Amino acid sequence: MRNYCRWCENDPLLIAYHDKEWGQREGNDQRLFEAMCLELFQSGLSWKTVLQKRDSIRKAFHHFELEKVATMNEQDVERLLKDKGIIRHRKKIEATIQNSRNVVRLQREFGSFREWIESLPNDVEAKAAMISEMFTYMGPITAKSFLEATGFIPVEHDKQCHLFEGKSLQxxxxxxxxxxxxxxxxxxxxxxxxxxxxxxxxxxxxxxxxxxxxxxxxxxxxxxxxxxxxxxxxxxxxxxxxxxxxxxxxxxxxxxxxxxxxxxxxxxxxxxxxxxxxxxxxxxxxxxxxxxxxxxxxxxxxxxxxxxxxxxxxxxxxxxxxxxxxxx
CATH class of the missing domain: 3.40.630.30 (Gcn5-related N-acetyltransferase (GNAT))
Structure with missing residues (x-):
């Protein structure tokens, strides 16, 4: 029987995310934006809650197609605040829309969202600080979680986890x-x-x-x-x-x-x-x-x-x- 990080709680939904997504290097801008938004919505909540509402959040935000999310307006915000399927938090919804516009701008300037992230300093704290400065509702801790989730910095598995490899640098x-x-x-x-x-x-x-x-x-x-x-x-x-x-x-x-x-x-x-x-x-x-x-x-x-x-x-x-x- 496999052992997992404690936060998985032996929950099938959390285990699937832990084994198949968490810490995997992501190069697609749309999926990077989705990962950032999910971290943003998770702030103050459990990760299980976010994953349970993930499909509804995807539908609400056009499956995170950047150009479509960037055109959303105040009427869309009011509509989504009535959507029981998502996390109804005005500032998080507004931040998702604003952040999509920031990503589109970075794509035009750097070629892709991924390439902008890769251009950031190698130091983890500096990298997280610059992401926090660029995006709304993304504090340094949330930014670091995003970098871990998408494989830009190593994740730390619990020692009993079957994916634990110690802290040896690659x-x-x-x-x-x-x-x-x-x-x-x-x-x-x-x-x-x-x-x-x-x-x-x-x-x-x-x-x-x-x-x-x-x-x-x-x-x-x-x-x-x-x-x-x-x-x-x-x-x-x-x-x-x-x-x-x-x-x-x-x-x-x-x-x-x-x-x-x-x-x-x-x-x-x-x-x-x-x-x-x-x-x-x-x-x-x-x-x-x-x-x-x-x-x-x-x-x-x-x-x-x-x-x-x-x-x-x-x-x-x-x-x-x-x-x-x-x-x-």
């Missing part, structure tokens, strides 16, 4: 004992740990950095860098085996935290003209294009002839682009 600095695994990771996913740029040759398995392990202890994300005094930290490699789970963002934030601690002025990274994914990833996280090195890859190719001449999409790989982010 992200940690690369240590001496990790070097063999790191080298194997590069051989498996990159073909070689050697990275050649126009600025030089780097052996990534020897560089400082951070790694991300899954529940099985396997490395599924890795970032390496070199430090140029107080001037800058240069990212040499960043790789995530599982896309869309915020692993790359978390690794980047770990390097940013390191830069702040070391009082380094900026972080820089070089990518190639064909790597549209990397260009989008870094720019969405505050990096700006600083320099175009025309035919920079050709220079690197002289040192490593095996560098491909075309991408999988048929784009000629010729130029390097340097992006930088100033640390404040």
């Amino acid at each position: 992200i940690k600095p690369i240590g001496t004992a990790d070097r063999g695994e790191v080298q194997q990771f590069f051989h498996q996913h990159w073909g070689s740990p050697e990275m050649v740029l126009s600025t030089g040759v780097f052996h990534c398995e020897r560089l400082p950095g951070f790694l991300y392990r899954n529940k099985l202890g396997e490395i599924i994300g890795l970032i390496t860098y070199v430090t140029h005094g107080k001037r800058s930290i240069e990212i040499i490699s960043l790789d995530s085996v599982e896309e869309g789970k915020g692993i790359g963002t978390s690794l980047l934030q770990a390097v940013e935290a390191e830069a702040i601690e070391q009082q380094v002025r900026q972080i820089e990274v070089i990518t190639t003209n064909d790597n549209l994914h990397a260009l989008g990833f870094y720019q969405k996280r505050g990096f700006q294009l600083k320099e175009l090195v025309v035919n920079g890859v050709e220079k690197a190719r002289q040192l490593k002839p095996s560098i491909p001449r075309k991408s999988a999409d048929g784009i000629p790989i010729r130029d390097e682009l340097k992006l930088v982010k100033t640390m404040r």
Whole structure:
């Protein structure tokens, strides 16, 4: 027989949420908005009450379709205050409508609600404070619960729970004992740990950095860098085996935290003209294009002839682009 966190109370509804939803990384904006609203409605009540009324709340708010909720008005508020199927609390209803408008605005500015959350500081308290500042009726405790529920920060299961894994961090600095695994990771996913740029040759398995392990202890994300005094930290490699789970963002934030601690002025990274994914990833996280090195890859190719001449999409790989982010 399985054991669960105490708050499940052996209730089937709570157990289903605990096992299938709580702490699972969520990337869909509509479901993220729903999760935030449910946390908002739960304030001062039991979570069981919210789950029991969840279907009615979904119907009342157009299944949390953001554009539709954003158009709701005072007449809708008065109508919902008479709906016995939901939690009839004026400020919570009004906050849900206002918060949908804030999310729509963030989508237009950052591309998605998820990407805005991922752009927030790595520090949990700072992250929760910024969510609390952005949204109505979302105090820091409620904001933290939202981040836990949607997998942006780890949940803490009770020790007797079958999902308890202790408090070991998934992200940690690369240590001496990790070097063999790191080298194997590069051989498996990159073909070689050697990275050649126009600025030089780097052996990534020897560089400082951070790694991300899954529940099985396997490395599924890795970032390496070199430090140029107080001037800058240069990212040499960043790789995530599982896309869309915020692993790359978390690794980047770990390097940013390191830069702040070391009082380094900026972080820089070089990518190639064909790597549209990397260009989008870094720019969405505050990096700006600083320099175009025309035919920079050709220079690197002289040192490593095996560098491909075309991408999988048929784009000629010729130029390097340097992006930088100033640390404040």
